[in-house]
Amino acid sequence: MAEELIFYTNPMSRGQIARWMLEEVGAPYETRLLDYGTTMKAADYLVINPMGKVPAIVHGGRAVTECAAICAYLADAFPGAGLAPAPADRADYYRWLFFTAGPVEQAITAKHFGVEPDADQQRMAGFGSLAAALDTLEGAIRDRSFVAGDRFTAADVYVGSQIDWGLQFGTIPARAAFEAYVVPLRERAAYKRAKAIDNDLIAEMQAANPA
Template sequence: MADDLIFYTNPMSRGQIVRWMLEEVGAPYQTQILGYDDSMKGADYLAINPMGKVPAIVHRGKVVTECAAICAYLADAFPDAGLAPPLEARADYYRWLFFAAGPLETAVTNTHAGWVPSAEQQRMVGYGSFEKALDALETAVAGKAFVAEGRFSAADVYVGSQLDWGLQFGTIPTRPAFEAYVAPLRERSGYRRAKEIDNGLIAELQAASPA
């Protein structure tokens, strides 16, 4: 039932990552669109996510926030979708899923914001330097269709989303290994369905906004 799984999002947000994951899972879900300046900061949603940010899901009354956590949770909650490797084969799955959610995203965000750690600060920050984070990411995807166990998984949804977004908007520089990894992910039916839904919602929001 769609009421068992509620997805809180804004189409112009990291919610696009979770939308893709939901489309790969294939289970029915209900979407709640929130506005940045109103409902996202309202008491009802703050009771779900005190950060006042999207995305979030509520599955059978349980709240999950943070994109990587949501992807990992959905892979386990819906095992028939085959989006997580067997427990004994999850080393690369967890490694790269959480590398992309932690060091990589922080490196990209800080660099885009104009903050570059000094040589001394690189010892303190979790990603070292932007280039080191990109080099590590390249080892995860170079020559591979998928980052874990030779099969598509929730880790590819998250890593693929980070690269897809970064390459599109220029926050991650183009490398042949990155382009080769992302290109077939963009052809997946789940990815295409998710983009069609969110692009349609973006168009609706833009049409409804004052000129």
């Protein structure tokens, strides 16, 4: 019997990344929707994620949090989906998956909060500067269909989600390399399924709680 897979999320969150990954995997999963002000901070959920944030998954009784970790975990847990390179070929896979989850997201968040490190602070900050992080990310995907090797992997789910989101909301500049990389990803069947599910959930939430 397959181990139970439970997905905790809110459709207006980074849970959209994990949803896409789950749809790529193709294994059955149960979705449990959480609200920011109540159930996300409830005692039973804090056992799963003490940060009180989404997404999280529980697979066979084991919890995994953090989007990049969820993507990497699911690729390994469901090898039949072919979403991870062979172990000997995972250098770029790990490098760009966690570079985007670390320095890139940190740099974007800092900019959003109005923090711009000076020259001395850039030596201490893992991301250095937003410009450096984005230039490095652009170099990783320029003239490439996939960020790690010659086929789609879980790293593309995470990197693609960050670029897709950033282009949509203006937190990543509309550079030609970013557009060229993400446009084909938006055509993937799993991406479209995931977006349709979350967009429907968002519409339902908005209808139930009109402004």
